[in-house]
Amino acid sequence: MFIGRVVGSLWATRKTDNTTGVKFLIVQPYNLNKAPNTDTVVAADVLGAGEGELVMVAYGRAARIAVGNEDMSIEAAITGIIDEYEVKPEHYKGDLDPEKSVYKKSLE
Amino acid sequence: MFIGRVVGSLWATRKTDNTTGVKFLIVQPYNLNKAPNTDTVVAADVLGAGEGELVMVAYGRAARIAVGNEDMSIEAAITGIIDEYEVKPEHYKGDLDPEKSVYKKSLE
Amino acid sequence: MFIGRVVGSLWATRKTDNTTGVKFLIVQPYNLNKAPNTDTVVAADVLGAGEGELVMVAYGRAARIAVGNEDMSIEAAITGIIDEYEVKPEHYKGDLDPEKSVYKKSLE
Amino acid sequence: MFIGRVVGSLWATRKTDNTTGVKFLIVQPYNLNKAPNTDTVVAADVLGAGEGELVMVAYGRAARIAVGNEDMSIEAAITGIIDEYEVKPEHYKGDLDPEKSVYKKSLE
């Protein structure tokens, strides 16, 4: 899994039938240094993640388990909405963004 | 899944028997900043995506579910044709292309 | 799946028993711009792809379906030999190599 | 699998029900040269890995086997806590960090 931030939403009318009713969010993987991650991922969401929230995203069968239907043509899904994380600067190698060593959703 | 743009088509006569009749499209992953993505993906399509359209692409079993036959030797498929997406610039980190923050297919 | 070019062959005497008789080719992923792709992939082949040919390659279960034996320890395989492809320059973002917008095997 | 270092922890209250009670760690992939790896991975842990420890991480079904429940929506997990490794400088190509050719946890 990886940490991402919900940056937007996506709508498709013509799609595989089995995903009718599923919400698709655009998620930007989240780096702990200051370099932005330029790729984005489209993830199914059944947890009600809001824009700007940090989330955990999983690929493959884990994603289909997360949406509760293993016969959906879904390959990525949000498996958790992050409340809090903590990174120890002494263990992280590289240029950790000091503002990213601790995150508490309640303080955002 | 990821967002891509259909940039072309591909034909193969000598191929695994189980994929006879399947259409293969060349898809370029789509970045929200101005940097182009140089890799392309070959995706099976049963939705009738046209050249230039933005699509959702899935890998693995999700792709085989999308084409409706899990015994095909297919590893990537188009799972939706995107009508619209919206990205919030305040959440996206990095150099968002302003022309890419909102997309409406009906306006293309 | 992705487009690759067969650049060589590989032989291994000590290998998992279940792959006896399978041919392994070295494939270089193929970019549509002028930048070469420096990684290579080892793909099983049962279609008889020749050196220099453009092929489609699939990973995972799709590869095992392609070789016709899902109990082989194979993770990548050639699923088609490309006869022709066409890329529309107006849809491709980035520095498309003009010589790569159309490919016809019969003209190589 | 890959070698990573546990750099932090992550908490999510709203998550897929099936992962209740699972601990999630933030792991930074570990390079043998001096260049830091800027991406991080979120991995489930049932082995009790501590911050700063070097671990093996696996993706996919291997991760669900590692946590002992294949119906969890988990895509990455810690499969071992590394006691020791040894890299032969004569075989490694590139700029091996001399301090990383041998690792013994007991000496850290």
Place this chain on the structure above:
Amino acid sequence: MFIGRVVGSLWATRKTDNTTGVKFLIVQPYNLNKAPNTDTVVAADVLGAGEGELVMVAYGRAARIAVGNEDMSIEAAITGIIDEYEVKPEHYKGDLDPEKSVYKKSLE
């Protein structure tokens, strides 16, 4: 699959029970140009690959088939020890290392 070189070994006492007795090797993916590949992979080995040998590595279910036990929490394994490979310089795009166009283990 990909070509890699065995550069070292790894030991873990605290690990998932199901992998007891499996040997873990550190493998560096092998490029055909002169640029080293900085990432390494941890692969299970039941073929007895030695340090410095070139090997084929597979991910996912193929890896579990290779170790002969699909219920092990293993995601990468060595599936062959390479005796010989040959790359045709006229098909490889980019800066092929001339010393890498042909490899014969018996000559190393």
